[in-house]
Amino acid sequence: MQNVTNFPSNSSSHSRLPVIIKVCMVIPVFSIFLYCIAVMLRVFACHRRYLDSSRYILFAHMLINDTLQILSSVLLFLLVMGLVKSAIVFCVPLLFISTVTYQNTQLILATMSLERYVAIFYPLQCPAAWRSDRIWIIIMSLWLLSCMVVVINYSIGEPNPALASPLTTPVMCLPILINLSPIQILFNAAKSIFFFAAVAVIILFTYMRILIETRKLRQDSVSLSKAMHTVLLHGCQLLLSMLAFSIPITETLIVMHAKWPPEDIAFFNYFCFILIPRLLSPLIYGFRDQSLRGYIGKAFLCCLK
Template identity: 70%
Template sequence: MQNLTEFSLNATSLKTLSIIIKVCVVIPSFFFFLCCIVVMLHIFASHRQFLDTSRYILFAYMLINDTLQIVSSVLLFLFVMGKVKFAIVYCMPLLFISTATFHNTPLILATMSLERYVAIFYPLQRPAAWHSNRIWIIILFVWFISCILPVIEYSIGERDPTVDALSTPVICKNSEVNPSPIQTFFKAVVSVLFFAVVAVIIIFTYVRILLETRKMRQDRVSVNKAMHTVLLHGFQLLLCMLAFTHPITETLVLNSSWSAEDVAFFNYFCFMLIPRFLSPLIYGFRDQSLRGYIGKAFLCCSNKVKPRLPL
């Protein structure tokens, strides 16, 4: 009996330590990401010339979307780690925002790829919808697609009659709110479609842009920079698309030494958080115009917190 008690205490201590480590990994990363996003959005708000270019408008839109996605997913992560339970009616808004913005990310990547394709191949005959003053039409269309999917997802399937949406407390995650097999099948179909369509768009547009860059005989530095951008963008897309395979990875490792919670955390951190953290790096710090403003912003912040030496 004593051995069983000690084993139970050790297991509880290890589980608590695991939760603490996960929280300590996520929270600092979240605040660093949020700091970069705030700086970039401040630059966009302070320098109106960026809002006259479709590429920068889409970039700002992606930053806002990633911020909503990260904030909602981190809140859900903390609630699950703390085993906080509340009614479905309060849980659904967070799940809706998290799901809609999650689907929105690959659509934004595809839209940004198409914008670059149109800007390079049709600089004088650019369609009106791709102009900076009309780009909001495309953004609204992307938002519509992203929002209609979770509405369909949460409306299909059977509900547990013992669960009252207004009063029954549950852990706020999709598997608890709607564990229907129909919903699982719908999510799998949507994941395959997103991967196929977005991957084809991005690969086609960036390969064409890269070939056009080589044909124009740009200098070697420009060609290498374009190639590195393509590789980083492809890596980000790969991470985003791998997030759709989390049910498969969780099923494959059920017989391994990893627990289901550890696998879910690995998928969450690597395939949901890291792609969002890469967005400022890829599109912000690699952009020559933005990089100068970002350096000045961080330099001003460091000068403000620098202590003054006594006279």
């Protein structure tokens, strides 16, 4: 999955000014995101009642997952912008974390939609796996599935002939170092289509069932309506997370209508379709929640003071 900074390897032709501009665009946005996430996690840590709800436990897990994804992605971006080369054994962990967390985002969104479905239709007979004290089993299963998919992708690849020694050969930390063979490209395409379709079906199914239930049960229409809007928000988050698949289309359009250098096209795609959606997704969900919004506002005021 080309979900990290996939800049061309001939970055030595960059002038220093564009590189400084790119870094100055990424670092402030990344800092604001990290600050907001730290405030939200502090709210969860200070108010233990949120950890008694499977919904908020999954949301906290999404915050941690997206933080790891952004951290690894921005670190890879800075390494490429600084023309820093290192051995492949040091690049693989960063690429692995970035790819696993990218994959995990879609699974978390599907799980959060299913949690709303279970909470609405089985309020008194909630399955054991969905209770707050057992939800970690589902969370660990998501991580295991994401890791297995990435390990399979790395395993079916062919060794890069340009690497004389994985321990000593200096390389730029780019996904193309690992996703090199045609079978890996085919596997990534099939995996992406399958997971996107599966998650989209789950979100659409839960949304339609809650919508039908809202029309049936007028006495509890407020809570059902909130659940329906929450699932709809998960669908919007899924679309935001899948914007990375539009990168080939935007690259073609930019090449046809503008004479941008390849590294500028790569940065535009990274900033607009990978970084920004990852920043907006948890922030929209967190500030939309009325219960969390009050605590987040107080936490911001305390930090400012």
